[in-house]
Amino acid sequence: MMYTAPSAVLPRWRGRRGLINTLVCAVLGVACALAFLVVAERSAVEPACIASAEAHGLTYVDYQVYSSKRRASSACLFRTAKGSIEDVSLPDAPATS
Numbered sequence: 001m002m003y004t005a006p007s008a009v010l011p012r013w014r015g016r017r018g019l020i021n022t023l024v025c026a027v028l029g030v031a032c033a034l035a036f037l038v039v040a041e042r043s044a045v046e047p048a049c050i051a052s053a054e055a056h057g058l059t060y061v062d063y064q065v066y067s068s069k070r071r072a073s074s075a076c077l078f079r080t081a082k083g084s085i086e087d088v089s090l091p092d093a094p095a096t097s
Contacts, residue, residue, distance in 0.1 A: 048090060049076035061085065 012021060045063050053060040058078035064087065065074045075087040 045074060045076075045090065049078075052076060052088070053078050057081070058086070063090070 012018065041063070046060075049063055050060045052058075053076070056078075058080060061077040061079050063074055063076050074090045076090060078086045078088065080086055
């Protein structure tokens with residue numbers, strides 16, 4: 001029988017190389033999640049808040065995300081003509097046709 005020496009290369013997910021691969025996957029996962037949040041904000045939340053602000057003569061400032069214990073999990077923040085900040089739950093913000 002022929003003798004073969006053990007491979008000097010560790011498997012992909014073991015040892016120091018495995019730790020590096022795991023960290024790379026974790027960083028890529030977090031980056032993808034953040035990119036998804038930004039895309040969701042710009043394509044869904046922000047246009048709905050801007051349309052609601054224009055329909056009511058308010059200025060769109062920002063949006064805020066609340067815990068899931070509330071009926072709505074996000075709210076649009078508007079600035080009124082007097083300068084005060086008003087928050088309206090996103091489902092309650094009337095959409096314009």
